[in-house]
Amino acid sequence: MLIGLDPEWSWRLRDLIALMADKCGVSADPAHVSGLDVIDPGRTLSGLNAFAERIGVAAERRLPVLIGTGHPHRLLGFYAALADGLSAAGCTVLTPAHGRCVDITTRFGLRTYNLDYVRGVALVREAGAPSSGRETGAHTHSPLPVRTALAAAAEAGGPLPELVIGDHGWVCGAGQLGFEAIGLADTNDPALFVGEAEGSVSVVVPLDDAVRSDYYRPLTRYVLNRACLSQ
Template sequence: MPTPTGPTDSADRVGLRAHLLAVRLAGIVATTREESLRSYRLFAARDPRLLIGLDPERAWSQRELIELMADRCGVSADPRQVSGHDVIDPERTLAALDACAERLAVAARRGVPVLLGTGHPHRLLGFYAALADALSAAGCDVLTPARGRSVDITTRFGLRTHRLDYVRGVALVRGADPERPGGEPGAHTHSPLPVRTALAGAAEAGGPLPGLVIGDHGWACGAGQLGFEAVALADVNDPAPFVGEAEGCLSVVVPLDDGARSDHYAPLIRYVLNRACLSQ
């Protein structure tokens, strides 16, 4: 895992840590303890809405999930704490960002094809798009398979047909309803079906297949479950990516609030690309 090597690196790290706390990407975050515990309970019951494409190797109890999330994210390990806002340790976020940068650097050196996708396009599209631009400039093929293909996703309103699309090299799905004027494109989803559709489309077209998948929710878990190397961003109420990391399906999971304003992720982009030596 990369570590700071000089005064500039140390200053960048200190500055980013302060930013994470100031905008609540880490530290005390918007996600409540009640939300997190409900998610852990549903994951333990193997509810597909929380598995998001992962098929865990073993059963996980809610108590074990609390312990895992305390280790990976820094939330309270006390199961008796059942209310208030959850906490993410910024040092764990920084360490995971360093590991993410290392994976990007390896992918760039090897020139592997990459696939990027998000279920949070209104929040995280800019983050992934910056990574796509940098990896493309470094010689990696940024894949866009199965563009326009229909994906039927179960939502709280029932089964809805979505369409797979790409914006600045980042995969997302669009719903049937018109987008909000002035809003970033795409629908919010945790489903693994979009990444399965994209990977199937790549295979049907004769490749190439990705050597690295970067995303969140079902994009990362669905790809990791199929044996593709995957790097993810995840909030503390999404245990699946962290279980996938613990079981070896995902390479790196960065704990942070994934529902903040999109501009709050800009310093993370600069930090990761600098650490990966991919800044332009």
């Protein structure tokens, strides 16, 4: 799934397997077709360091940022902590197109969602679902929410984000449009790693993106400390 990325290179299956082995530490054997993937924690730590460095630069320069997730049930707390830290450092955490409808094609057909923000983090909800800051939303890989948000920011005359933080289509969609984008990705989201290899995505942290939300707290503290955003 390309999730908003339009690769410049020709990627064969063996190329993708080699890339994912290099970036995540999964098996490089094409015959390894069953069992669980295992992500090398050393690679996750290296990715977190690079991720935190970009966050720190954004904070130091007080850059406008846009943060969005397709995994709100799991990762919202992680991103919200970043939004809080960046805001406290003087960055503008953008919320363009709040409430705007986004039509996304899913395996169940065309679905209409609303773009919402919780604690500075963008997510989508099914149309008609109550908002009021509820920390739930729809799981999506689509780049359409970030395209909608960026278009709305441009139509309003800015500011535009100088850093986009997130996962799935938020990262690939923004990176494809030329915005600096960093994010998190699991082993079943190779598009982000392809984007990083080609240079359209700045940093990708390999990790399991579907564990309990409280499991990300140590990672949150680590990134905030490395970026000098601890409060």
